[in-house]
Amino acid sequence: MSCKAFRLAVVLLGAAGLLSGPARAAARLEAQAAGVSAHVLDNGFKIILLPVANAATARVELLVKVGSKQEGYGETGMAHLLEHMLFKGAGRHADLKSALNALGATWNGTTTAERTNFFATVRADPAKVDALIRLEADRFLRPNFAPADLASEMTVVRNELERRDSDPDSLVTRALRRQSYFWHGYGRPTIGARSDIEGAPFAALQAFQRRYYRPDNALLVVSGQIDAARVLALAEAEFGHAARPADPLPGNWTREEARPQTNRSELFGDAGKVIAASAWKLPGGKLRQTLAIDLASPALCAAAWGKLRREAVEVPQAALGMTCHVDAWPDYSLFVARASAGEQADADGLMRRMHGQLERVVRSGLGEAQLERARSKALAALARLGQSHEALAAQLAEAEVAGDWRLFFRRREILAELTLDEVNTALRTWLIDINRSDVLLRQCDGRKLPPSPPAPALAELAGRDWPAIAVSGAALPASFDELAEQVVSLPLPDAGQAALLARQTRGNQAWLSIANDYGNLPALTGRRDACALAGSLLAQGGGGLGRNQFERRLEALQARWTLGLGGLSLEAPRANIEAALDLLLDAWKSPLLPAAEFESQKRARLAQLRAAQKDPVQLAANAVARRFDNYPAGHPYQTRSLAQAVDAVEKVEMDDVRACLADFGGRSQIRLAMVGDFSEADVAATWARLRELPAASQPYQRIGEAAPPPTVDRTPLEFVAVERPNAEVRGLALLPISPDAADYPALKIAVSLLGGGSDSRIRQRLRERAGLAYTAGATLSGGDFGPRSRLAVSSSVASVQAAAALALLQEEVAQALAEGFTAAEVERAQAAWQEARARSLASEGALVGQLLQGMQSGRDFAWQAEFDRRIAALTAAEVTAALRRHLAPAALVWSVARGE
Missing domain, CATH: 3.30.830.10 (Metalloenzyme, LuxS/M16 peptidase-like)
Known part of the structure; x- marks a missing residue:
């Protein structure tokens, strides 16, 4: 470090009150459960460790409990701007990004309403983990950013704001939050106001850092293949000397009044579509009522079986798409529903239809089968986190921001405990018209919104333990040479080939993919859109099962899958692979091909293309690509104008889709890949299943790519x-x-x-x-x-x-x-x-x-x-x-x- 840089670091440290003091005592074990341990230094800094044997990587996250919620007048966007600034020089590093790149790290930083974090993943090498911990200590304790850095980075952040201002979905989301909160910081976008981004002085940024970047407001989360004792000792040495400021942390006492009301705002933009969105305010994300509504969300809006989606999207000429979800934050949460339609749709009618359908669903309530299906999916998703220590560590960190990292495990328990009556009661309590914001103040009839219940005591978490969630597997190959040695290549009779990578995977997951190379140039010419729709319709059920039943059986097998003309992909626990594959092959052999879904997908594709015709970015990309197009009309690789694409999709009929399936829907040239606890006998058995598929009527011949045209118009x-x-x-x-x-x-x-x-x-x-x-x-x-x-x-x-x-x-x-x-x-x-x-x-x-x-x-x-x-x-x-x-x-x- 240069003398100048060292002086700046000292100035910042002195101003922040974090200059090194006397040596601190060893970290105190605060709690441990499910293979996770939390330790606290004398200065309040917390260290959470999640060791995972044989993991290929290690992850280090520095988290500071400050986000847009804490920003004051004139400070909007400051937490996010500071995140950017803290990738400049720090301590022993002239440039933190270059230092991370030199370690071969995958890295990033993010800011939310509640926290700012910096995280990086490296190969499981103790020296690299040590380097990451020292780097984060420098970032936290010895930052070197200067006024010149603010002048440069401010314009980068402003450009990020402008990107979001160009996105209609982002504009709707921000308007919903503003309508939902009058006083609370959740109503402010994390990106901040343009005036604050442009006008915040360097001294204000320094003051913001001094206020919140302190050891009793921060933590380190380290996961993967790590030596826990070594990590803890180094973290103590690096962070233990930071002095806790004498002033207490700023308080967090702003709350919203439980006032019955409906708020509405309208936005206008040439986006090529209309969007109707509403948000209902809920209690904090760790409360049972909010978790109950979160659990119910898929039963309301899942694409294949949600009650709202069926009524809104599957009715001809209704919505092109509808989603709902819960944004869960510690103080309050939001249930958000959103519907979209083509630009000619009646936006007010779309909003009324969405509200009416939701009210009917809430009145009638969910059924036991729907709840159990949603619960099964939610618990399976949580269980899959055990296969990725990176994802699990991130969830533990977010739970710590909400109050305690063990809330992650308590949430799993609550999801398993919730009764149908609790879920339906929560829906009827909170999803009501006097608790809604739309993106009209309506006179109320005297009904009142109940106040948010008090937060649960965290004492129930003390001394608890849960079964370890992180799962281990065999060590991964260290090189492509090692991988090549482990792969077994097998020819398939008739026409095809297979590749097998037999290994003990994490959680005994297995992957199976089948590529069905089909068609030839004469047979495929002019049929791009019809065959694309045919491929997507294959996933809509078959083998005697409607889409809902089809997806439900695959969900029960914990399968993630795709199916189309080009084959299928499947991931599931090894014990479920054969049963899931049978379902997919049955649908492949005898697809349902619902006409209503064909019309819905066709409308959605047309709406997407028409929106692109008004987007200068997509217009430019299409125009440039056409400069290089040297394929004849109708060729599968031809670059069409957007107008040509719209015309082609409009002309596709259901008979064209059936014709594509008749020509290409059968087995053609097969490539089979399997990864997991498989044997060569399993490959042979899979091929036997595939041979039961009827052969495609059109032969396969690869379509080569032409060399670029020799001359191109270079006019900008x-x-x-x-x-x-x-x-x-x-x-x-x-x-x-x-x-x-x-x-x-x-x-x-x-x-x-x-x-x-x-x-x-x-x-x-x-x-x-x-x-x-x-x-x-x-x-x-x-x-x-x-x-x-x-x-x-x-x-x-x-x-x-x-x-x-x-x-x-x-x-x-x-x-x-x-x-x-x-x-x-x-x-x-x-x-x-x-x-x-x-x-x-x-x-x-x-x-x-x-x-x-x-x-x-x-x-x-x-x-x-x-x-x-x-x-x-x-x-x-x-x-x-x-x-x-x-x-x-x-x-x-x-x-x-x-x-x-």
């Missing part, structure tokens, strides 16, 4: 919309190269250095130095079946900064071509690549998809391992030469989608 494109504060600036080129080409690895690294991460040139220039962009970067996607790779450069900025962003992007591309890359840059990118590849091995569920892709393209795990070795051997000269060879002659088409 611009699309403008009224009242759109955010702009998207993009450049697109199609390159005649495939991932199998000799210099593709070098080109991949070159694009990564140009715009692939937070250390890339584009990101550093537009976000970190210029402060223009919320997102900025470049990507390279290789073609699957031909030399047609996609290079995209993009940035999201304020509309008034679109021209400046375009100039900077073009300048960075030109500079990379002119100057090339240094050896240090290439070495950094190679290290980041290897870390990312190693992390990719940690997801068991992703392996089945990689097996399928490898069988199709030939790029199997052995190919991946060789690709990594080619990446590791690259020189700066090779990387620079590849970029010049492929990007310099390419047609890079720029587009701007902005507001006036």
